[in-house]
Amino acid sequence: MDMTPERWAFTRGYLADVFGREDGVLTELKRAAQDAGLPDIAVSADVGRLLSLLTSLTPGMLAIEVGTLAGYSGIWLARGLRPGGKLITLELDEKHADFAEQQFARAGLAAQVEVRRGAALEQLPRLAAELGPRSVDVAFIDADKREYPAYFAQLRPLIKPGGLFLADNVLGSSSWWIDQEGSPYRAGADALNRQLAADPGFEAVAVPSREGVLIARRR
Ligand code: SAH
Ligand code: MG
Numbered sequence: 001m002d003m004t005p006e007r008w009a010f011t012r013g014y015l016a017d018v019f020g021r022e023d024g025v026l027t028e029l030k031r032a033a034q035d036a037g038l039p040d041i042a043v044s045a046d047v048g049r050l051l052s053l054l055t056s057l058t059p060g061m062l063a064i065e066v067g068t069l070a071g072y073s074g075i076w077l078a079r080g081l082r083p084g085g086k087l088i089t090l091e092l093d094e095k096h097a098d099f100a101e102q103q104f105a106r107a108g109l110a111a112q113v114e115v116r117r118g119a120a121l122e123q124l125p126r127l128a129a130e131l132g133p134r135s136v137d138v139a140f141i142d143a144d145k146r147e148y149p150a151y152f153a154q155l156r157p158l159i160k161p162g163g164l165f166l167a168d169n170v171l172g173s174s175s176w177w178i179d180q181e182g183s184p185y186r187a188g189a190d191a192l193n194r195q196l197a198a199d200p201g202f203e204a205v206a207v208p209s210r211e212g213v214l215i216a217r218r219r
Contacts, residue, residue: 020045033070044210048076055080058137065089066120067143071100087113124154142168145185148192159218171212
């Protein structure tokens with residue numbers, strides 16, 4: 001079963017066709033994000049559905065996202081929460097944060113989602129002090145790939161037993177890591193993958209959906 005580039009493109013298209021349904025709120029968000037000149041690097045709808053599904057398998061009361069962009073993945077995550085559940089999403093870029101806040105409101109999620117502005121590595125220690133250990137059901141990271149191990153170091157104590165640590169782009173970002181030898185972005189993602197795989201406190205695996213998604217559950 002050789003995975004030629006053509007077969008990979010076909011497989012990705014097939015997954016998007018079959019599992020990539022999204023509603024008008026998300027389709028409209030993507031159109032508006034493009035008009036606003038935001039980068040087109042959000043997760044795909046089939047990965048969004050995976051984030052939602054995984055979140056819904058937890059108690060779904062508190063989720064953290066690192067890297068909001070336009071709010072696309074955040075809406076999927078928030079839709080997996082239980083009633084009364086909350087998503088806190090961290091974003092460095094003011095323009096992205098403003099745009100996403102509007103989109104969360106448009107999606108009817110203003111009360112469930114809080115956007116926090118600033119560099120994740122400055123925000124995370126504050127968040128840790130505020131939330132306390134073992135308080136988070138789902139943590140999803142998707143910001144600066146070079147900082148992935150540092151995000152995990154900050155988030156690890158916050159995750160509840162049975163909670164999930166998820167990461168996007170663990171196999172590539174724009175192109176496959178396999179084609180980006182020497183890249184510090186690749187090194188960050190690779191270090192995270194290996195760290196989770198070796199961590200006795202987690203059961204971890206990655207799936208090759210879109211650009212690769214790491215799924216780890218705290219024991
Ligand atoms: N999760 C989004 C895509 C995120 S793209 C989705 O799939 O819909 C990465 C985002 O991380 C960008 O908006 C970028 O501005 C933000 N970012 C980059 N470095 C960051 C940092 N150090 N702290 C917080 N956010 C950061
Ligand atoms: Mg990503």
